[in-house]
Amino acid sequence: MIQPTDQAPSKGGDFDCIVIGAGIAGASVAAELAQKMSVVLIERESQPGYHTTGRSAALYTVAYGPPVIRALTRASGAFFHTPQSPYLSDPLLSPRGVVFVARADQAQAMAALKSELGDAVDPLDASDVSRMVPLLRQGYGAAGLFDKTASDIDVHALHQHYLRAFKAAGGRLVARADVTAISQNNAWIVDTKGGRFTSAVIVNAAGAWADEIATLAGVAPRGLTPKQRTAMIIAPPANVTPDSWPMVVDVEEQFYLKPDAGKLLISPADAEPSAPCDAQPDELWVAHCVDRIERAFDLSVRRIENKWAGLRSFLPSGCPLAAYDDQAVGFFWLAGQGGYGIQTAPALARAAAALVQGDPIPQDMADEGVTAASLCVDPSVNVTEQVAS
Numbered sequence: 072m073i074q075p076t077d078q079a080p081s082k083g084g085d086f087d088c089i090v091i092g093a094g095i096a097g098a099s100v101a102a103e104l105a106q107k108m109s110v111v112l113i114e115r116e117s118q119p120g121y122h123t124t125g126r127s128a129a130l131y132t133v134a135y136g137p138p139v140i141r142a143l144t145r146a147s148g149a150f151f152h153t154p155q156s157p158y159l160s161d162p163l164l165s166p167r168g169v170v171f172v173a174r175a176d177q178a179q180a181m182a183a184l185k186s187e188l189g190d191a192v193d194p195l196d197a198s199d200v201s202r203m204v205p206l207l208r209q210g211y212g213a214a215g216l217f218d219k220t221a222s223d224i225d226v227h228a229l230h231q232h233y234l235r236a237f238k239a240a241g242g243r244l245v246a247r248a249d250v251t252a253i254s255q256n257n258a259w260i261v262d263t264k265g266g267r268f269t270s271a272v273i274v275n276a277a278g279a280w281a282d283e284i285a286t287l288a289g290v291a292p293r294g295l296t297p298k299q300r301t302a303m304i305i306a307p308p309a310n311v312t313p314d315s316w317p318m319v320v321d322v323e324e325q326f327y328l329k330p331d332a333g334k335l336l337i338s339p340a341d342a343e344p345s346a347p348c349d350a351q352p353d354e355l356w357v358a359h360c361v362d363r364i365e366r367a368f369d370l371s372v373r374r375i376e377n378k379w380a381g382l383r384s385f386l387p388s389g390c391p392l393a394a395y396d397d398q399a400v401g402f403f404w405l406a407g408q409g410g411y412g413i414q415t416a417p418a419l420a421r422a423a424a425a426l427v428q429g430d431p432i433p434q435d436m437a438d439e440g441v442t443a444a445s446l447c448v449d450p451s452v453n454v455t456e457q458v459a460s
């Protein structure tokens with residue numbers, strides 16, 4: 072079992088810390104660490120954000136997810152609402168809202184979701200639902216729940232903020248540097264296609280590949296499961312401007328639809344286990360998506376303008392892991408963010424940076440319920456996956 076530790080390893084190697092993976096997790100923790108340490112951020116691709124970070128639905132909501140996710144999301148709120156950054160000129164969040172919609176035959180699922188989300192959402196009746204989601208087929212929505220906290224995140228701006236803050240603090244980003252071997256000789260030695268790097272500390276922020284990185288380092292994998300999710304962009308019906316509509320999520324998570332820059336982002340909310348890879352949309356799931364969307368909404372999908380798939384990676388607990396491995400000194404895990412890695416990044420990065428350095432969790436985050444123990448839940452505990460974007 073992974074235990075929290077307040078013992079940061081002693082110094083050794085060319086850098087104080089090597090962060091592997093420059094998606095949102097790696098970029099954000101590297102930016103925090105670089106304020107106090109020398110850090111190299113290693114990325115396989117030429118473009119950081121090419122994998123899951125660049126493929127999300129970009130939603131921020133404090134209303135759902137396991138308790139640790141809600142705590143991290145609340146603790147990220149101050150940064151999202153009032154970021155202090157010379158690299159951000161526009162707000163990171165814009166209001167969206169989410170309507171969870173249920174047909175009459177989904178009353179039981181609606182009751183279960185209502186009791187799970189509690190006061191975080193407002194109940195809607197059939198007329199509320201059809202007023203708020205005019206594109207739903209007549210009579211489709213029998214009831215709904217409204218999450219008014221939900222906002223769109225400017226993911227690209229958030230990611231760029233962290234990469235620029237990292238560089239400004241003296242951090243070194245090495246792209247096109249696939250990690251090929253990891254060994255130990257007083258310090259960690261990380262061999263990549265972009266050179267060799269040594270350090271007392273590795274932060275494993277490799278997303279879907281986090282277990283593979285552990286295995287390369289001779290560290291036991293943690294049972295991470297990447298799950299593929301498909302998304303696509305379609306045009307709205309003629310003469311319709313959807314920008315001010317809320318996101319619509321099926322109460323049993325069979326589909327979602329979200330306005331996106333004048334278009335509609337749609338997904339069948341699939342969650343097929345996958346090996347870590349450059350995920351590509353599966354035609355079967357594209358077909359399921361179109362079918363589910365056309366059944367619920369008064370539109371016919373004539374052309375898919377863009378489609379993609381991404382991997383949401385879950386540990387068996389369903390909770391993220393931000394802790395030193397208890398068997399491998401100086402090997403820090405930052406993995407398993409599932410469908411919440413963007414909205415939790417500001418707080419998770421600060422918490423992880425504190426733990427890497429052997430410091431306590433910052434007080435404002437502790438006040439929201441983020442503890443070191445909550446960030447290293449025993450991977451064998453099976454916390455049921457809850458509604459995820």
Ligand SMILES: Cc1cc2nc3c(=O)[nH]c(=O)nc-3n(C[C@H](O)[C@H](O)[C@H](O)COP(=O)(O)OP(=O)(O)OC[C@H]3O[C@@H](n4cnc5c(N)ncnc54)[C@H](O)[C@@H]3O)c2cc1C
Nearest residue numbers: 092094095096115123124128130250278381411412413414
């Ligand atoms: C369809 C979809 C919708 C989503 N919607 C939301 C949402 O609305 N809100 C939300 O908060 N989250 C959402 N998520 C989840 C969120 O996108 C992820 O939790 C987050 O992007 C994970 O970030 P990451 O940095 O861990 O992974 P990644 O972005 O995948 O980064 C990992 C990096 O590690 C690098 N790497 C791996 N192996 C190596 C190696 N050997 N050498 C060097 N580099 C390596 C990879 O190249 C990659 O760049 C969604 C995800 C999907 C797929």
